[in-house]
Amino acid sequence: MSTAVVVEAPGSHRLVPHEPREPGPGEALVTVHAVGICGSDREVYQGNRPEGYVRYPLTPGHEWSGTVSAVGAGVPGSLVGRRVVGEGFRNCQVCDRCHAGETTLCTAGYEETGFTQPGAMAGTLTLPARLLHVLRDDCDLTAAALLEPAACIAAAALKANARPGERVAVVGTGTLGMFAVQFLAAGSPAQLLVVGTRDDREALSRRFGATGFRTKDQELPGDFDVVIETAGSADAARTAAALLRRGGRLVLTGIPAPGAQGLDPTDLVVRQLEVHTVFGAPPDAWAHTVRMFGAGLLDPSPLVTHELSLAEFPQAIELVGSGDPKVGKVLLHP
Numbered sequence: 506m507s508t509a510v511v512v513e514a515p516g517s518h519r520l521v522p523h524e525p526r527e528p529g530p531g532e533a534l535v536t537v538h539a540v541g542i543c544g545s546d547r548e549v550y551q552g553n554r555p556e557g558y559v560r561y562p563l564t565p566g567h568e569w570s571g572t573v574s575a576v577g578a579g580v581p582g583s584l585v586g587r588r589v590v591g592e593g594f595r596n597c598q599v600c601d602r603c604h605a606g607e608t609t610l611c612t613a614g615y616e617e618t619g620f621t622q623p624g625a626m627a628g629t630l631t632l633p634a635r636l637l638h639v640l641r642d643d644c645d646l647t648a649a650a651l652l653e654p655a656a657c658i659a660a661a662a663l664k665a666n667a668r669p670g671e672r673v674a675v676v677g678t679g680t681l682g683m684f685a686v687q688f689l690a691a692g693s694p695a696q697l698l699v700v701g702t703r704d705d706r707e708a709l710s711r712r713f714g715a716t717g718f719r720t721k722d723q724e725l726p727g728d729f730d731v732v733i734e735t736a737g738s739a740d741a742a743r744t745a746a747a748l749l750r751r752g753g754r755l756v757l758t759g760i761p762a763p764g765a766q767g768l769d770p771t772d773l774v775v776r777q778l779e780v781h782t783v784f785g786a787p788p789d790a791w792a793h794t795v796r797m798f799g800a801g802l803l804d805p806s807p808l809v810t811h812e813l814s815l816a817e818f819p820q821a822i823e824l825v826g827s828g829d830p831k832v833g834k835v836l837l838h839p
Contacts, residue, residue, distance in 0.1 A: 507628025507839055510818045513562045515552020520816055525629040528577035533584060533634040535591070539650035539812075539836045540625040541568030542825050543680075549620065550822050559620050566624030566837075567593045567617060570649035573637070580634040588644055590652045592636040592791055593618040609785035617785075626815060628839045638795045647812070649798065650836055651805035655684045656786035656794040658735065661756040662688035663790060664781040667731045669693040674729045675715075676745040677736030678706035680808050680834055681758060683713055685733045690714025691802045700725065700744060701736075705830060709807065729753060739765035746778060754779045811835045 509523035528534045546565050548554040569591070573584045596603050597613035618624050618632060640649055658681050667673050673694040675685040678701030689697055690713060698717040699710040707718040719725060721744050730753055734745035737759025746755055746768050755778055773780060786794075797803040810833035813821050821835045 508815055509564050509627030510566075510815055511562050511564055512550055515561075516550065518550065518818060520818070523627045523629070526631040528575055528580070528631050528634075530578040531580060531633055531635070532577040532631055533573050533580055533589075533637060534575040535571040535589060535625075535630045535632070535637075536574045537566075537569055537571040537625045537628060537630055537839050538646040539570055539838055540566040541650050541653070542821050542835045542837065543568060543654065544825065546619070547822055547825050554620070558615060558617075563620070564623045564625075564627055565619045566626035566630075567619030568650055568653040569625035569630065570640075570646045570652070571625070571630065572646075574629070576634060584634065584637070584639070588640040588642065588646055588649070589637045590640065590649055590791075590795070591618070591630075591632055591638065592656075592786070592788065593620075593653065594785055595622055595633070595636075606787055606789060608787050626818065626837060626839075638791050640795060641799050644799070645806065647809065647836065648805040651680070651808060651834060652791075652794050652798060653786070654680055655798070655803060655805060656791045657681065657758065657783060658684040658688060658733070659794040659797070660783045660786045660790035661685065661733050661735075661758050661781075662692075663793060664783065665689075665731045665733055665754055665756045667692050667694060667754075670695050671730040672696040672698075672728060673731040674698040674700060674733075674745075674748050676700045676721075676732060676734045676741050676748070677759070678703060678710060679735065681735035682706075683709060683808055684803070684805075685735050685758075686710055686713040686715050687803050688797070689731075689733070691797065696729075698726070698729070698748075700748070703830060712807070713804075732756070734759055737761060739767055742768055746772065749776070749778055751776045752778070754781070756781045756783060758783045805834075808834045809836055813837055815839055
């Protein structure tokens with residue numbers, strides 16, 4: 506028998522025996538290989554995730570990879586044995602937004618694996634098979650556990666629509682920032698600048714395709730066609746906007762603290778900036794991510810710094826919130 510992490514209430518968790526739930530019609534049962542921890546999981550544990558976006562008691566885990574071990578009625582049996590990742594948003598598929606492919610904006614209400622529905626910090630995960638994305642048989646399943654945050658950045662890259670030869674930039678050097686560098690590098694930009702707060706991220710940025718690196722306290726140019734912001738602060742959003750030429754395109758992916766002072770609307774209008782935002786990853790972003798990963802254009806492996814067991818959940822949460830520059834992506838293995 507395997508185990509599962511259950512967060513009973515903010516600050517309270519248990520490791521409990523886990524019995525797989527057999528898949529019903531349209532569902533698949535996945536044996537979990539690895540599950541990532543991000544800041545939102547820490548919010549779940551601390552109790553500061555916004556109301557309506559968590560439901561206790563809860564098994565967390567929305568970033569995961571695994572292998573299909575069984576399927577329910579109506580699901581192709583050929584899925585069994587395949588390596589997969591899966592979308593988190595449990596969309597209704599019938600509202601206007603779902604029909605438009607904007608499943609993260611489903612008007613039927615918010616439901617997501619690892620927040621309001623059981624997540625992957627367990628031996629198995631049962632979910633709608635329509636949410637699965639099949640990986641290559643020879644893929645690195647540990648690296649694949651990072652494809653959920655990568656898919657969120659894929660959504661940003663698709664909205665940015667950077668064309669070959671354009672000048673592009675990324676603000677933020679965390680996991681999301683490094684994914685943004687890889688997506689933009691794949692589009693053959695003339696320049697790819699990374700702006701962060703830590704000099705020690707320059708080597709990794711350049712490894713992923715950056716042609717320049719600066720910290721935000723250095724003099725910054727203002728002639729970029731496309732900028733993707735990944736740092737999650739109002740200051741980062743303003744830095745990102747300032748990098749753009751007139752008529753440039755900005756994509757914001759970070760969520761600052763409530764009440765943060767935002768961009769200057771006068772500046773946006775006078776410079777005619779095109780501003781997009783991203784909340785989660787719709788199916789086309791997931792498909793793009795899986796293609797990039799399968800083609801070897803997306804390499805999550807260097808971002809993983811710690812791999813722990815489910816029993817070490819408290820230590821993993823502490824690592825994620827430690828602020829230690831040596832801590833990158835933390836994974837748990839059932």
